[in-house]
Amino acid sequence: MVATSLLLACLASVASTVSSLSIVDRSAAATAFFNPVDGGGSWLNNAGGGGGEPLNVVISGLSSPDVLTDDGVLNFARSIGFSTECFGIHLGDPQSANLGDGHGFVNQTVELRQDFGNADVGTCLESLIGGNHFRVYRQNGPSANSGALFLAVSQEENVNEGHTISPDGYDVGRDALAAAATGKTSFGGVNYSTEVQRLENEMPAGANGVNHGIAVDGAVVLLTVTIE
Numbered sequence: 001m002v003a004t005s006l007l008l009a010c011l012a013s014v015a016s017t018v019s020s021l022s023i024v025d026r027s028a029a030a031t032a033f034f035n036p037v038d039g040g041g042s043w044l045n046n047a048g049g050g051g052g053e054p055l056n057v058v059i060s061g062l063s064s065p066d067v068l069t070d071d072g073v074l075n076f077a078r079s080i081g082f083s084t085e086c087f088g089i090h091l092g093d094p095q096s097a098n099l100g101d102g103h104g105f106v107n108q109t110v111e112l113r114q115d116f117g118n119a120d121v122g123t124c125l126e127s128l129i130g131g132n133h134f135r136v137y138r139q140n141g142p143s144a145n146s147g148a149l150f151l152a153v154s155q156e157e158n159v160n161e162g163h164t165i166s167p168d169g170y171d172v173g174r175d176a177l178a179a180a181a182t183g184k185t186s187f188g189g190v191n192y193s194t195e196v197q198r199l200e201n202e203m204p205a206g207a208n209g210v211n212h213g214i215a216v217d218g219a220v221v222l223l224t225v226t227i228e
């Protein structure tokens, strides 16, 4: 009888350890993002030709879960003036990134362009006159599953200039996106409140390895987006 109750107490304690462990696991998983470098990744994607675009904006894994889905980030992007590409015309090849999450290099999940206030023809305007665009990568691999979205944001010249990144276009694009996202925005009946944090020296500053040899200042903007 004593042995049985001891055994039961033992089992109960194992059970409570297991359940408290799983609670610890969940809170450990609730993190803004993991530094890609810690898992063998990089703050630069692979743009082809040896260079990379900086992953200069992160949408925090602590954002509302609905923001971190493909449809969710698209709707949020529309609330800050971005849209899908002009009639699905894709300018350039997909680019891949290694977020250090155990998935290795994966292609962008989506590419969005600034829509200049008109979700249908705006992106076509962007292709003609230049503007901001970004690629999205999700950090969801087995070794660093934050759910955070890493964005490679840049500002382009217009099509007459060969549709290339403008000088200083990575920092300028990042800051323009941060300014557009700050505070309260809304699209498709969803209201967002976004907190913007600037993480200085999060990635290496300078032009080393950066696509087109364009220098960056090393800051990453962290967005925590909450659906109200």
Ligand SMILES: *[C@@H]1O[C@H](CO)[C@@H](O)[C@H](O)[C@H]1NC(C)=O
Binding pocket: 094, 096, 105, 106, 107
């Ligand atoms: C990315 O997509 C291109 C074109 O579809 C494909 O050739 C390439 O293998 C993909 N890269 C990765 C890392 O999946």
Ligand SMILES: *[C@@H]1O[C@H](CO)[C@@H](O)[C@H](O)[C@H]1NC(C)=O
Binding pocket: 186, 189, 190, 191, 228
């Ligand atoms: C979004 O905000 C507007 C303006 O404050 C408000 O009228 C509306 O009810 C809000 N929508 C939701 C879904 O909370």
